[in-house]
């Protein structure tokens with residue numbers, strides 16, 4: 001009898017462990033590691049510069065169905081305006097700073113393609129901007145692949161293609177990893193990937209926004225500005241922004257309604273400084289650190305994120321009014337990391 005009980009007990013333990021998946025990570029055991037070698041070719045793979053479940057913050061792109069998702073965003077060098085009368089030639093993913101938000105879910109495989117078009121766009125620019133075509137690359141923090149292969153630099157005119165599978169839910173960063181990395185990041189090469197849990201984020205929100213915080217380090221040169229690596233090394237930003245433009249949501253507030261539950265996907269792209277994100281007039285009801293619902297914190301006045309950290313933040317708008325959101329490290333708010341939610 002004792003033996004039967006022992007075997008029944010072991011069988012139950014086995015069944016329980018099989019159901020709960022990978023005990024080490026707390027994530028399902030069906031994770032996918034690595035992928036076939038990246039392909040680099042000397043031609044653009046199409047005339048289209050971007051495709052996939054992409055949108056520019058504060059918009060959150062729609063998820064797409066299917067196990068494999070085609071995603072493409074190319075690199076260009078273009079003039080970008082950070083603040084009134086402050087523009088510089090930025091290095092962009094998908095034509096903006098930060099790059100587009102990519103939205104996928106756990107288990108989906110991303111078939112990614114990127115052409116370095118820094119040579120194309122430069123043809124349209126004046127010489128005094130003094131900008132050369134440049135090798136670039138992309139590093140997805142949401143992927144688990146060999147960085148020497150997938151995150152390698154490609155030359156102007158070349159295309160890199162590789163696949164990766166989303167294993168963990170979260171709000172992840174992507175960025176250019178071409179040396180000098182600090183320089184490529186302060187030129188604008190950062191962006192957000194939202195990986196939803198397979199079954200979606202728990203609960204329901206009335207409204208969603210995606211916000212990337214990042215720093216700009218600029219000095220004036222002629223009529224335009226240029227990023228300055230020496231002040232970036234000192235970690236003394238010229239501007240700190242939400243989605244790339246100083247105070248843009250003070251000028252054009254995000255519209256919400258009293259009583260609504262807001263879900264914010266927040267990424268601190270840095271590259272150097274932390275953020276202490278706070279919404280004046282409410283409390284952060286739920287915070288999933290790095291966007292994984294297993295990392296839940298509740299009732300926070302602010303959420304502190306170092307560079308390359310993200311969070312899903314939910315809060316309720318208690319009543320009609322104007323709710324300012326800031327990096328509560330107030331030097332950063334003063335340099336542009338400030339926005340407004342207007343509740344009618």
Ligand SMILES: [Cu+2]
Pocket residue numbers: 091135136137176177178184189
């Ligand atoms: Cu780059």
